[in-house]
Amino acid sequence: MNTLQKASLTLLSTSILATLGTHASANAIHEALSNSTAYADINLRYESVEQDNALNDGSALTLRTWIGFSTGSVNGFSVTAEVEDSRIVMGEDDFSVGPTGFNVGEYSVIADPETTELDQAYLQYKNDNFTARVGRQVITLDDHRFVGHVAWRQDKQTFDAVSAKYAVNKDLEFFYSYLYKRNRIFAEAADLDSKDHIVHATYKSDIGKFVAYAYLLEVDNNTENALDTYGVSYDGKTKTDSVSWAYGGEFATQSSESGTGESATDFDASYLNAYVAATVSGITAKVDYEVLGSDDGLYGFATPLATLHKFNGFSDLFLATPQQGLQDLKFSLTGKLAGGKWLLAYHDFSADESTPGVDDLGTEINAQYTKKFAGKYRFGIKYANYDAQDIKVDTNRFWMWIGTRF
Template structure:
């Protein structure tokens, strides 16, 4: 995204927000709201192949200005600031903290940025958005916002969202820049794109059927360019919920690898009001001869394949994840535990196991607290064992 475009877009949104106060008395159609939130987090990392332990203490402050101009037009302007508070013995990743290379990575660099800045037209059949936006497709397995990190991933894009019937939703996005979690201070913080994202959801009596086509053309990281075509069904039968998904992927753009890989997901869960137990089998296929495995570079990766974030990139030989999870709610506390067993797709080599645990509680309408722990264990020389611990407080005004 060019600097001039950023300046023009932010200026337009600032004028949109500030002018609300000037003209609200003359035009009652115009209204504006300001939301403010704070997210403080401690993250501790003990990684086997790194002598030092990471100790990170960061605060994210977010201010969001939403302006409704009339029944058709609205705009959003959102700023994020990430600040280190106290403990800063961690590597923020991708060259953000070159003097801290002796520590494990905690990808929460300091900085102040425009997280969102877009205008939107709300038509009778479709909504059209332009600017820096949050794009979340389905469960974010392929396209997401990486909302767990303090600096969110957003997209400079043109979007169309349509709901022609009560059961059918259609979405399209053209993405020309991805604002990644590493921030604008380093080159890895922005990736130029010529990317098209298309997905559709249809509600059936038995569940939701989804289809998608993602043509990701990354002009800064060629190996991340690919075409993905997939279908997903998420249904429910009584107290049993299940999901079936398949996708096929191959290279596109200037990707130097000539590969083809498949994605499979089969999961099920038994659900009651206060607890659930389930299992799943997820495969991101490999193509050793083609030089690349199934790639999900725009996903919210922290949600999948373990919270220790060991497998942010798919091995060339692919990865299989067999997992069991359970949740339990009592007295306002939400408990979750997950067990993962990882192996390669092509030859079944053992990659390790992981246990994840979390407990969350909403203290009141403004304040919530989360404790989270991940323990990855492996004898594979390519994937070192590690433990991660988080304590997070979120306050919303």
């Protein structure tokens, strides 16, 4: 989005709120402004990457800043605006960001471009059980597997959208959004105009949470294309005298259509996830099996709106599902230490539908420790080691960060 479009979106939100003022008392406007809140979030992060290929090792030191403002409410209406800035610090810029053209082909990728963007700017209406937003906004659903904000990267993902959430009661909730632009993590270089429909329903019961969804995605680029996904999921918990259990599963089907005439493609694939976790004396052991299916080794199940870094290994080598699909058997341990949280995980990757020479997709080890200190500060350290087999290359990634919010 260019500067003029950014200014127009901000002006639109401000104008709508001003229009509301013509129908509300001066006292109500004053009260809304008096109840406004401002916030800032700062994150300084070092990231390095070593890969067994011709690229030079990558390293980056970047500082990301969010500055935001939300007004109080006037007859249920309010406005939120947020600006995001990411800068390279101390000249530590030995990395590439392909979509932006930064150091392409020289270094391994670290997807944190320098940018200053209008991150959010939306008008909201809210009452007891209904919330609607119009404008640029963060949208996250469930565990971010299909729709997320990718806030792990310094430039998080937002959407230009109209969204609505309706809670029928404390147990049943519906969400719908029409996305007309995907503001992705590469500054503005890879943003996409779209015609996406997000439909999501959640039901909470005594035996667990049930979710049903339809994600009907279309890139608005003057070509015929559609990526339609329908799915259901379940998450449950139970507890015995000494063990707390968590378990669940998810299944989805997907169709991908692109092009017309003889060049048209039409693929179908499915998604499966099942997990079980046990917590004993503060330590949680979890087994998670995920399958992003394939269509005869020619197409892999896709989740283009997801917070992909959360899944299939911290090394980010499977952000795009291989044509052969992906099976990920994951074992993890989590717990607390010295006031912080630690994680150890092991991934065993394989193809869902093998093709000649592509079957074993390697293994990965992940480790992480995070801690909050002095009230408002956070610290983290993270490591990923990927051992390649039939595809990809051996990769080591390391992160260390410190941040605060006020």
